[in-house]
Structures are given as structure tokens and as C-alpha cells.
Amino acid sequence: MYYTLHARLKKTEPDYIQTDPVQHDSDQTNSGQTNPASPVSTLNNPICIENVLTLSPAQWEKQKVSLRFPPYAGLENTIIRSCKAEIYPRYISGSLCIPDRKRLLETSFCFTFYINESSIVFVSKDSVPDRIIETMIHRYESQDMSPELFLYGFFSEFLTDDMELLESYERKLFLLEENAMRGNIHDLMPRLLKNKRELTRLRNYFEQIDDMAGQLQGNVRNYFDPERLQLLQLIGDRACRLQQVAQQSIDYCQTLRDFEQAQSDHKQNKTMQLMTVLTSVFFPLTVITGWYGMNFSHMPELDARFGYPLIIAISLGVIAIEFWILKKRKII
Known part of the structure; x- marks a missing residue:
């Protein structure tokens, strides 16, 4: 799918996207001109990311050069295991590994993204990025869309109900504590271990989102408006708060485990x-x-x-x- 950030986030036709082949350094030397996609020009000229694309892996391999990405872009994301963002000389590469909230220890939704001076590209085998963007089109239909606001809205979708999820874990732990106080501790340890593993998975996920937002907020490649970087900081702050709540629940699990051990010893x-x-x-x-x-x-x-x-x-x-x-x- 192809989307544009012109004033509003909206779906567009593929022919609308302007894709010019990248000019290599050898061509710059021979012609004596500066490549507008090079890092040198990004420091002097304003950059405006106008296009958002969601591609399959096969489409990405065919179109990445025409989208002004180097031919080797994507080799760093052969295996997706975490959420991260990495800064390269001519683009930003990242990956998202989103745990399934109903089966935290089993499945994850994984895809990659790439950012350069003109485009944000999501590469996925399924339609998860498209569903998120379609939701954003309706949510931000009355707002002027910028690359920073787009990334804020996109990443926020993966954190929307996580505070309620963590609160549900707290209620489960309170119930386990009440049962333990009544002496019903025959199945306490297996349930505690399961909750602790799931909370640890969430905590690591929130920590990775926080680190990724920090990398993007650094704006090393000058792809974003410095006055709007606060939107990316909001993502990091939100993930950090969720990480702290998850850690508190993990500590509570350990407290209940110590209580169960004390009860068994007694x-x-x-x-x-x-x-x-x-x-x-x-x-x-x-x-x-x-x-x-x-x-x-x-x-x-x-x-x-x-x-x-x-x-x-x-x-x-x-x-x-x-x-x-x-x-x-x-x-x-």
C-alpha cells in the first residue's frame, strides 16, 4: 500500500510516489554535483518525508533502490528478534517484534521499517502495518500529518491498551495473594511463574520500545523537525512508565513467591x-x-x-x- 503525508495522511496510488534511483558516490565525483540523498545535503537542506509505503519482502527487494535506499539495505534485518532502530549513513533501519497480548509466550507480530529523506517504508509478510495505518487515517483525519506525528501515532497503537493489561495482571496477583493467605497454595507456584514470564516479556518489549524511540529522537540523520521531536519523546516516556509498572508487578511476583516458600517452610x-x-x-x-x-x-x-x-x-x-x-x- 502507498500513503502520502501531504497535509493529511491518506492512501494514494503507486504512480503518485516519486521514486528516483539513488546516485552513488562515484556518480557524484564524475558529475561534480551533490547527491540530494547524501548525508551532506541533509545537514544543509530541509528534509520532508512525504511518503509511507507498506511492502512485502519481495516488493522491498525490487523497489528499495528506486526508493533511494542502498542495495544492501535490509541485510541487517534477516532475523527479527526484538524492537530496535539503527542509524546508518544513508538511512535508518529498524524492526518491531510485537507480542500477541493473548499469547505472550508463544507468538509475535514481526516486521521491519526503513526511513530515509523521502520515505518511511514498512516491510511485512502480513497486513499488520496496513491495519494500523488505516486506523490512523480515521483517527487523524482532521489533523495535519507530519512524519513525527505519524511515527507517534503508529507506535502508540502498539501501546494503547497495555496499561489496562498490566492492571489485569495486578488483579490476578492480588487474587493469588488472597488465596495464599487462606492457605490455598497448592497451585500458587505454577501460576506465579507463568505470570512472571509473561510480565518479563512485556517489560523487555517496553524497554526495547523506549530504546528505539531514543534512537529516533536523536535525529542523527536530520530526517525530523527538531521542534517536533517531542512527539517521539512521548513514545519513549510512555514505554518507560509501562516498563516501570511491569517491573513492579514482577517484584510483586517475587514477593508472593517468597511468601509461598515461607508458608511451605512453616x-x-x-x-x-x-x-x-x-x-x-x-x-x-x-x-x-x-x-x-x-x-x-x-x-x-x-x-x-x-x-x-x-x-x-x-x-x-x-x-x-x-x-x-x-x-x-x-x-x-
Whole structure:
């Protein structure tokens, strides 16, 4: 798809886009003229990015030279793993790896973008950039569109509902905490680990958006109006705030994990304490049983009339005394 930034963001026909082949340095030397696409001219002449294109990888390979990009543009984005922006002598290259909010740990929407003195080009295998731009056409139909406002609106679409998403994670963690306080911690650890992994994925994504906005805001190639760079800063500030909220939720997950571990340790200690009490109670009875189980011939208690009831009374007395001592020392 082809779009123009002339006063308003709108879709246009491919023939409207002016694409002149780039003039190489050797041609500049032979002709004695300065290439208008070269970095030298961008420092002296005002630059106006007027065109936005969304291309497939095959279309990008065919048209990048006519769009005034060098033939090697795009080689740096063979594998897309993160959101980033990189400054090159004749263009800006970047990539976006947007996590699917419904399946944060599984899929991502990935595509690349390229910026030079005349065009912003998105290269994607699907229609994600087109859907975003179509939404922006209706949202900014009454506003004058500039490259800075376009990038602000485009990147903002990927951060629109993220604060509500982070708040939903906070509510989940509050519910887990309430269940843990009631003692329902049998499935707490797996749920905590899942939430922590998803929040970490979001935090890294927000951090990458912040870094990318900082690279664009630097305006090294002088492609943007210095008076409008604040729009790019707003993207970075927004991503930074989301990153901080995500980090707070991650820390909260760690707090709940420590609480669960403390509860497990306390439960284990109570079990060990019970085993110790039982061992202490039955140890004297074990001694009595072993003593009278030796079956010697001359043990007067074996032939005594009240020997058996006497042993029972002694055993019960020993147990009573032991429980009294344990209760007095607040062991039980």
C-alpha cells in the first residue's frame, strides 16, 4: 500500500510516489554535483518525508533502490528478534517484534521499517502495518500529518491498551495473594511463574520500545523537525512508565513467591515438630516395652497379680507427665 503525508495522511496510488534511483558516490565525483540523498545535503537542506509505503519482502527487494535506499539495505534485518532502530549513513533501519497480548509466550507480530529523506517504508509478510495505518487515517483525519506525528501515532497503537493489561495482571496477583493467605497454595507456584514470564516479556518489549524511540529522537540523520521531536519523546516516556509498572508487578511476583516458600517452610516445620513430639512421647514407652520384652525367668512383675495393670498405669502416667511438660514449654 502507498500513503502520502501531504497535509493529511491518506492512501494514494503507486504512480503518485516519486521514486528516483539513488546516485552513488562515484556518480557524484564524475558529475561534480551533490547527491540530494547524501548525508551532506541533509545537514544543509530541509528534509520532508512525504511518503509511507507498506511492502512485502519481495516488493522491498525490487523497489528499495528506486526508493533511494542502498542495495544492501535490509541485510541487517534477516532475523527479527526484538524492537530496535539503527542509524546508518544513508538511512535508518529498524524492526518491531510485537507480542500477541493473548499469547505472550508463544507468538509475535514481526516486521521491519526503513526511513530515509523521502520515505518511511514498512516491510511485512502480513497486513499488520496496513491495519494500523488505516486506523490512523480515521483517527487523524482532521489533523495535519507530519512524519513525527505519524511515527507517534503508529507506535502508540502498539501501546494503547497495555496499561489496562498490566492492571489485569495486578488483579490476578492480588487474587493469588488472597488465596495464599487462606492457605490455598497448592497451585500458587505454577501460576506465579507463568505470570512472571509473561510480565518479563512485556517489560523487555517496553524497554526495547523506549530504546528505539531514543534512537529516533536523536535525529542523527536530520530526517525530523527538531521542534517536533517531542512527539517521539512521548513514545519513549510512555514505554518507560509501562516498563516501570511491569517491573513492579514482577517484584510483586517475587514477593508472593517468597511468601509461598515461607508458608511451605512453616508447614514443614510444623510437621517436623509433630514428629518430634510423637517421638518424645513414645520413647519412654519403647524403653518399657523393650525392657519387659527380654523374657528373663526371674522378673517379679511378670508373675505379679497386678503387674499388667501397673505397667499400663505407669505408661499412662509417663505420657501425662510428658504432655504436661510439653504444654508448659509451649511446644504443643
